[in-house]
Amino acid sequence: MGEPLVELRGIAKGFGSGEARVQALSDIELTVEAGEVVGLRGPSGSGKSTLLNVVACILEPDAGLLRLAGETVWEGRWARGDLRALRREKIGFIFQFHNLxxxxxxxxxxxxxxxxxxxxxxxxxxRARALLDHLQVGKRAVAMPAKLSGGEAQRVAIARALANSPRIILADEPTAALDSERAQVVMELLRGIARDQRAAVLVVTHDDKIFGSFDRLVNLRDGRIEGETRPRMAAGAQ
Amino acid sequence: MNLALRDIRHKLGRFLLTCAGLGLLLGVALAMVGIYRGVVDEALSLARALQADLWVVEGGTRGPFAEASRIGGDTREAVARVAGVTAAGSVTFQNVEARAAGTATASSAGAVLNEAGRQRVGALLRIQVVGHEPDRPGGPPAIAEGRGISRGRLEMVLDRSAGQPVGAMVEMGGLRFRVVGLTARAVSSGGDPLGWITLRDAQDLQFRLNAPAARRAAAGGNAGTPQDTVNAVIARLSPHADAEAVAEQVRRWKHLGAMTAAAQEEVLTRSVVERARRQLGMFTGVLLLVSGVIVALIVYMLTMDKLREIATLKLIGAPDRTIIALVLQQALLLGGASFALATVLILSAKDVFPRRVLLGPEDIAAVAGVVLVICLLASVLGVRAALRIDPAKALG
Known part of the structure; x- marks a missing residue:
């Protein structure tokens, strides 16, 4: 059993009030351990983005417990005043459209x-140059984002996510704008980060061509965890 | 790493274009400040050019600029005898529409250029004529070119702004005057160039009747208006004399009034050009307000343009001070570059304006201060918008 880096216990989140209230998340129990790459999938409105925002500490839950890298971050209230510093120290973000x-x-x-x-x-x-070299985009170090291909831009974005050596990587549809081949390359990079840096990687995705890359694939529906599969174990991967 | 500069460099063309537009607007505001200063300076120019310590005018008036003032030509001798007065001179003032009549050697009318190539022969000139007694107070200030008026008649010292060279002939009321000297920047409160002629010429110009009118007056038994009338007497005082005490002494003659130089300047700025001054002041205020609103809108648009970038910065942990610095520095750079452009523009073009545009370093510094405050206030809107951006926008 690895070290749990992301822990959600009984997390709930709703929006609005009275009859208009929408329960986006209910009683979420989720753990992502060091070295693990976990996918989060579900139809639109299932609560994937809300869950990611809660883990990213940009949305305050209504109930439950949130622990990141061994630190209790939310339990009835935020434990820290400066959430941006917390994000900077503990979390690396990868976006659908790289957001460079x-x-x-x-x-x-x-x-x-x-x-x-x-x-x-x-x-x-x-250090940035070393990271770019490691992700094989060192030659494009002085290129502006507009001059980078989709795959190159996503590698630069991954390098930025790793800049502060975070233990947790949150990725929002990181392969949605890439073709199959580049999507697989990005997933290999994420797996390498999880393995080499003992980081927990949580990926929100709709992209079925990368489902096989996850250690666990968590299914969300109507704000609840419906179940999970272990695609790599099923495929016999080491 | 300065994000504001890097963002500007990334969209340099757009930034420069925005600066050009804002620079033109600030240029107009700066020009208005210069025109405002110019109006005040021109209003005082005549009074200062005559270097009077005391103005003796018609009793019960605030002449000769704010009100009409007529006193006898012999007043000068009386004033000169008052204790504390070192010199006195009679002066008259009148606005004249004159006509450029070429040079002394080429005086034929027509659209030919004179030797200096600056003035069309036959062109109309609006001049404020000062009649004075040569070698007494009331004459022109420093002569920039040519010479002063000798005791000879039909000579004139004219300001350069009239565009006439030394030697040019100027026709006024049927008399032809030869320009013998030029002054620099001596204009009336209306911005018209000043021209000095002898008192006698001035009285002649003011009261001489044309031939049919003179015949009619003679037939009616009225041989003519007494010509020895002046508008004011200018007195210079000894350095130890108390101007107000001397003025009080003059006022004892009930038919005379007296004003110190400071009181005359007060009348000129508070009465003669007060409305123009207020109008220009208010318009300048409106222009600066409009500039402020425009800067605020530009900064707001620049901020909204970077919505995703700011959201990303927040998400990856940028503190508020980084976001505020980004917006604030861009507002200040925008204001600074636009103001620099406006200053260069107005300082290069100020002499093209028909009336004086007077911009001293203190005026430029004051407007720069106002622009700085405008940028700081305007950036509040942008900063507020930036701080409200939800970091979740980076994920969506």
């Missing part, structure tokens, strides 16, 4: 995430 800042080149997009945490710019650039 269009006015910074690839290396500075990665370095920025480090400087926000207080790393001097020169040192941040050296």
């Amino acid at each position: 800042l269009p006015f910074l080149n690839a290396i500075d997009n990665v370095a920025l995430a480090m400087t926000l945490g207080g790393t001097p710019l020169a040192e941040a650039r050296v």
Whole structure:
């Protein structure tokens, strides 16, 4: 049993009040351990985005317990005042459309995430360059995002997510804008990060071509966990 | 890493275009401040050019600029004898529509350019004529070109803004005057160039009847209006004299009034150009307000344009100060660049304006301060919008 990095116990979240109230999440019990890549799937309105926002600490739950990397983050109230610092320290984000800042080149997009945490710019650039090289986009370090291909931009975005060596990676449809081949490459990268950095990776996805890449695939419906499958175990993967 | 500068560099063309538009608007505001200063300066220009310590005018008036004032030509001798007065001179003022009549050697009428190539012969000139007694107070200030008026008649010292060179002939009321000297920046409160002629010429110009009118007056037994009338007497005082005490002494003659130079300047700014001053002041205020609203809208649009980027910054942990600095620095850079452009534009073009545009370093600094405050206030809207952006927008 690995170290649990993401723990949700009895998490509930609703929107609105009275008859108009919508219960987006009910009694969510979910754990993602170090080294694990977990997929979160479900139809539109099933609560995937709400769940991701709760784990990302940008949406406050109504009830339950949220622990990230061993720290109780929410239990009736936020345990920390500065949630952005918490995100900066513990979570790396990967987006559907990479969300690179269009006015910074690839290396500075990665370095920025480090400087926000207080790393001097020169040192941040050296580390950013190493990350880009590791993700095989080092040659495109000074290219602006608009000049990068979809796959390259997503690799730069992954490098940015890894900039502060977070233990938790949250990915929102990271392969939706990529073809099958590039989608598999991105999933391999995420698996490598989980394995090498002992990170917990939680991916929200609709993309059935990558379902086989997850250690666990959690099904959400109407704000509840309906069940989960273990695609890689079923496929006999190591 | 300065995000504001990097964003501007990324969209440099759009930023420069925005600066150009805002620069033109701020340029108009700056020009209005210059025109405002110019109006006040021009209003005082005549009074200051005559270097009077005391103005002696018709009793019960605030002449000769705010009200009509007529006093006898012999007043000067009486004023000169008052204790504390070192010199006195009679002056007359009148607005004249004159006609450029070429040079002394080429005076034929017609649309030919004179030697200097600056003035069309036959062109109409609006001049405020000052009649004075040469070598007494009331003459022109420093002569920039040519010479002053000698005791010879039909000579004139004219301001350069009339566009006439030394040697040009100017026709007024049927008399032809030769320009013998030029002054620099001596204009009336209405912005018309000043022209100095002798007191006698001025009285002649003011009271001389044309031939049919003179014949009719003679037939009626009225041989003519007494011509020895002046509008004011200018007095210079000894350095130790108390101007107000001397004025009080003059006022004892009931038919005379007296004003110190400071009181005359007060009359000129508070009475003669007050409405123009207020109008320009209010218009400048409106322009600065409009500039403020436009800067606020531009900063707001720039912020909204970066909605996803700001949401992403927040999500990856950027503190509020990073977001505020991004918006604020862009507002200040926008205001600074636009103001610099406006300043260069107006300083280059100020001499093209028909009336004086006077912009000193303190005026430019004051407007820069106002622009700074406008940018700070305008960025509040953008900062508020940026801080309200939900980081979840980066995920959606």
